[in-house]
Amino acid sequence: MLLWDKIIDQTDAVNTLLKIVKNNNKYMPQSWLITGPPGSGRTTLAKAFAAALECGKNDCGENETNCPTCQAIINNTYSDVNFMSTQKPEYSVADIRQILLESETYPVSSPYKIFIIEDVDRMSDQAANLFLKKLEEPDDFIIWILCTTNPRDVLVTIRSRCSKIELKSPSSQAIADYLIKEYRVSKTLAMTAARVAGNHIGLAKRYALNPQLLEARSQILRQVINITNFPDAVFLADAVEKKAVDAGKIAVLELDIASADKKRQATRIKKDELDLLLIALLTLYRDIFVAKTALTDNLINYNLQQSINQAADEIALPRLLWCINQINIARRRIKTNAQTLLILENLFGCLNRRL
Secondary structure (H helix, E strand, C coil): CCCHHHCCCCHHHHHHHHHHHHCCCCCCCCEEEEECCCCCCHHHHHHHHHHHHHCCCCCCCCCCCCCHHHHHHHCCCCCCEEEECCCCCCECHHHHHHHHHHCCCCCCCCCCEEEEECCHHHECHHHHHHHHHHHHCCCCCEEEEEEECCHHHCCHHHHCCCEEEECCCCCHHHHHHHHHHHHCCCHHHHHHHHHHCCCCHHHHHHHHHCHHHHHHHHHHHHHHHCCCCHHHHHHHHHHHHHHHHHHHHHHHCCCCCCHHHHHHHHHHHHHHHHHHHHHHHHHHHHHHHHHHCCCHHHCCCHHHHHHHHHHHHHCCHHHHHHHHHHHHHHHHHHCCCCCHHHHHHHHHHHCCCCC
16 A cells, blocks of 8 residues: 555645655745644654655655655654654653754755654643744755644744645545555444544544454443443443553553653543543434434444434433533543543433433
8 A cells, every 4th residue: 555545535635745746846845734633644644745755766655565765754763754752741842952953963865854743732832932943944954744633722933834734534434445455354344443433543443453442432332321320320430430540551651751751641641531432422422312313324333223212212302412511511621630530420420311
């Protein structure tokens, strides 16, 4: 599979960058800002663009197993392409100074020194201002490719100095086709993974390659939709919170960062896991709403159709809308410093079918 083929359902963005490459890079901007929703392929696009610029075959696009240059870039081992991400809550001034120091050196074997920075919106104010000084006066051989899901959180003066590539959320069908072609999974599994992932490519891949995760997700949704008393709500909240805490602890075990940063990163991962569950709950209650209109062919969680139909019969429309609002409130609270267990207990208590 060509590198460009891994950019799913982003024809306009791919054509824009390919045009730059095929025009021998004339008048090419040196600073790019790639934006798009989570799981839309920002980093994959940035690496494909870097590979096209650095590869001796120009717009190579070869499968990385056939082209050593492309392979090294995709694997973050190419000397002239620097990939920067952080496991910390934000990029510090020290982080940015390190990358700016690297940008002072000339490329070793390529026409450009390319820097891909993930989550550029997570720069501290001091770090962003330090980076801006370099962005305003780039050396001729430097290319900056910045990626973010939240462009509004990027320093406005950084945004104004970048050419923008905006990615859309890829369609479920496009993601499913990719999973079938690349990983040879069944059509049913591919479409299920794509739909329940909310068109998030990375999450869809995770579900397609680990079907047990899909079953675990479905099991939790069944438990939530069948809550009929407060003790059940408390018990389920405790189990869900412990699972999220464990996910955070496991994820940071081998990270080479300070213990305080590990704790913050583990908390962030825990909250991300819980937010993922709350998004799944929104899709569930969305399906219940759809089922009340008898449009059951359009369900996201169609493997739970029987439970969804039963809930649609029992839950009145005003209460259904109230439940959806409670889930959205819980999502906002999860992002604060409030105790996540209490948030979950309150939410699951509100979703009690017998209230």
